[in-house]
Amino acid sequence: MKAKNIATLAAFGLAAGALVLSAATAQSKTTITVFFGSTFRPDLMRPIFDRFEKANPDIEVKQELGGATSELQNQYLTTVLSAKDSSLDAFLIDVIRPAQFQSQGWLEPLDKYLGGSAKTQEFLSGYLPGPINADKINSQIWALPASTDTQFLYYRKDLLAKYNLKVPKTWEEVISQAQTVTKGENNPQLQGLNFQGAPIEGAVCTFLQPFWAAGGELLQNGKVNVNTEAGRKALNLWVGAINTSKVSPLSMAETRTDDSRKIMQAGNAVFGLNWSYAWAHFQGNSPDPTKVKGLIGVAKLPNFAGINASSANCQGGWQWGLSSFSKNKEATFKLLKFMSSSDAQAELSIKGGFLPVRKALYNNSAVLKANPHYTQLYPVILRAKPRPVTANYPKVSEIIRTNVNAVVSGAKTTDQALKDMQAGLEGVLK
C-alpha cells in the first residue's frame, strides 16, 4: 500500500512537472498569426515562415488562410478589425485597401520600426514606385509591399503557331484570332477568350483596362467621366466577345480569377486575361496538374486599333499590413521585414510567379530563368495604373464590378450600365 502511494505520488509529480515545464516554454514563445488568401500559395509561404522561425527561435508563425477572392478576404478582415480584435497580427491586403484601412485606424504606421523617416527612405529606395505609392499616405508608410501585380494576356503559343498567327497587338486582332482558332479546332470545351466577369474585385480591372486602352479616364478635371465612348468601347468588348463573335461563353459572368486560371491550365482557353501568379501554375509549379506546360506565351494587354493609350494595365499587388491591435508588434514587424527581403521575394517569384517589388530582382538570373517574360514586360509593370486611391474605395469597387457583371450576364445593356456607373460614382468619388 505504501509503495503504491509513493508510486502514485511520483507519477503525479512527474506529470505536473512536465505540464508546468511545457507551459513555461510555451509562454516564452511569441505566436504571431498571419492572414492571407488561400490562393496566395500557402504551400510556398510555409517554408519561408519556417526559415524565419529557425532564425528567430522565440517566435512561432501561424498562418490563417482566408477566402479565395479579394473582397471575401476584405469582409473577413473588416469584421475582425472593426471589433478591434487582436487575433490577427499581420495580414496581406490588396493594393487598393491601405487607404481605407488607414482611415479606419486598422494599420500601424511602420516608419518608427524602420528607424525614422530617413532610414525609411533608404529602405524604400530599392522598391518599385507603384507599390510604394499605394502604401504611402500622408508621407508615412503604412504597409510593406509583398508583391506587385498586373494583368497579362496569356495565349497558347502552340495554337497560334498552328494557324500562323502573330501575337495580337490590338483587341480586334485578339477577337479575330480567337475566332479563327476556335473554328479550326472545333472543340466545344475550348474558349476563345477567357476573362473574369464575376462580381469580384478583379472585375474592376476587367472594365478599367480596356477603358484606359480606349483613352478613358475615370476622373477628368475632378469630375467622374465614365459614360463616354471609351466606357462604351470597354463594356462592348466583352459583350461582343460573348454575343457577337461568340469567342467567350456566357459562363464568363460567373468566372473568378482562379477559375480562369484553372480553365487555361486545363488547356481550355486560347487567350486569357490573368494576373502574374498564373504563370507558375501553367508551368507546373502548381498543386493542380497542368496540360499547358511550355505552351503558354505572355504578352502585354492589347490596345484598341487606332488609339494610342499610355497604359492599359491595372496595378495590382499585395501589401503586408501590421494590425494596430496586434499584441506582438515588434515580433510581427521582424517577420514583415523578412518577407520583404530579397531572398523571400526571389523565392516567391521563382516558385510562384509573383512579381517582385524590388527593382534589383528584375535583373536576377534565377528569377528571369523561371519567368522569362519579365524582361520584355518590365516596362509594362512600371507603367501600371492604380485604381482610385480613396478611403471610399469599397463603394467605388462595388459600383464598377456589379455593373460589369450585369453587362456580361446580359442583365443590363451597356448604356444602362454606364448611366448607373456614372450616377453611382458621382456620389462617392471626387
Next chain:
Amino acid sequence: MRQPELSTAPRSQTRGATFLARFVSGNLRDSELAILLLAPSVVLLVGIMLYPMLNVFLMSLRVQNTLEPSMVTTGFENFSRLLADKRFLDAFTRTIWFGFLTVTGSFLIGLPLALLANLETGWRWLVRVALLLPWAMPQIITGTMFAWMFNSQYGVFNDILVRLGFERIYWLIRPDSATVAFVLTVIWKTSSFVALILLGGLQSIPLELSEAAQVDGATSTQVFWRITLPLLRPAIAVALIFRTLSALQVFDIPYAFMSAGASQSLETLGVYVQKQTVEFTDFGYGSTVSLGLFALSLVITVIYLRFIRPEES
C-alpha cells in the same frame, strides 16, 4: 385551488425580517423566490437581445458622410436616406416576393412530406431522417453547395441536363434563372422544417376520428380536407410564422449565390444590411436598414397574430 403554502416558520421570524435574513433562513416569499430564480435568464436575455437591439437603434443615428467616410455626425439623416434609397426599396419588395414564393413552396412540398412520414410503414424512420438532414445543414453550407451545383460549367444540374440532351442553363447568371435556383434551394432546405412541424401536428390527431369517418363512408380525400387539415391548423400557424420570419431575414443563401456570380437580382434585405455594414463599413446606415427589416417583420407578425390566432379558438 390549492392555498399557497405559507412559511412554517414562526411569524416573528418572517414578519418584519429583512430580505437577507429571510434569504439566509430559507423563508423567502414566493414572489421573491420567483424573481431570484428568473434573474439569471432575464440578465442573459437583456444582455444578448435587448442590449444589441438598443445598440442598433443608437447606431442608426450615426450618419456617415457618403464622400468622406471618416466624417461622422449624429442625426436622423439615415432615415430620410432610407426612404429615398431605391436599392433599399428594391431589396424590400424582392424580399417580400421571395418570401411569398418560398413559404408557399415549402408548404406545398412540406405537407405531402409530413403525410408521407406519418404513414405506418417500416421505412418511416428513413423518411424522418431524410427529412431532418436538409434542415440540420447550416445555411451557408447549403448556399455554397447549391451554388456549386448550379454552376453553369461544372455544376451537377447542368451535367444532368446536357446528358439528357437539353441546353445548358446559365442558372446564376441570368436574373430569372437565378431566382428559380434560389427559390428551389430554399424550398429544399425549409420544406423539411415545415414537414417536421406538421408531422408533430399530424401525430396529435387521434386515429379514431379518421377511422370513424371512414366507417361512415368518407373517402380519404374527404377525410383529409374535412378532418385532418382543420385539425392541423395550429401546427400550420406555427410553421407559417417561423417560416415567414426566417424568409424575411434570409441572408446566407443569396449571399453564397451572389459570391458565386449571381447578379444583384438576388439582393435581399439581409444581404443589403451586410453590404452596408461590413463591406462599406457604414454601420449607421446598415443599422437603419436592419431597422427597416425589423419593421417589416413586426408588421407581418402582427398580421399573423390578428388573422391566424383567432381561428384557433
